[in-house]
Amino acid sequence: MLDGLAHLLFPAVCILCQKPLDKNEEHICAGCFDDFNPFPGAFAGGMALQSTVRDHFDEHAVPSAAWCLYPYRSSSTLHKAMHSMKYGSLFPLGELFGKRLGELILRSGDQVAFDAIVPVPLHHLKRIERTYNQAEAIAGGMAGVLGLPVVTECLDRSLYTSTQTGLGIEARRENMAGAFRPGRKRSPARVLLVDDVLTTGATMVAAAKALKAAGAVEVAFATIAVTEKEA
């Protein structure tokens, strides 16, 4: 009742198009979600992610399973939303995207194949700078949908890497190699590793390697978006 009144007096609007939101919409309206131009299905998104990793790394680095919601272009509405999530402290957005990613995995029926969700960690100094880790927010949204625990103690970020934006593949690889190490707890065997955007795969490949050193047997990748290949 009070919620309804507040909604009447201060209608919530879509953060992207500023249109008033429907009761069942949060932060982003259905129309803007459609504008993000999702992959036509779980298979297509997973294939796009795996193919990007394959372009930059050996076959053994390609995850056996992968999920991804959207192709990513700079200057798209998705880019604007992801940027708000990362730097604009719009913490609930990560959870919202995480729920969608969780639903995608749930529809594919593969959530039973995993023991835990592990978000790609930020170095603790970067965490202070940004106040939160967007991958953790995404993992939180997925966890509720999939009924899986989020585990963070099995993976640490050892290096304070500068931003990857604008770096070529060689520089990215060097920037990331050795950036992660096993955490203080042993990794669950079957892990869903989560990040916001996969560009070349350098971050997730390096994180997966450390997870395997921590005891993981299988590491699947799940991201909100994968950067589109240049034509």
Ligand SMILES: [Zn+2]
């Ligand atoms: Zn909108």
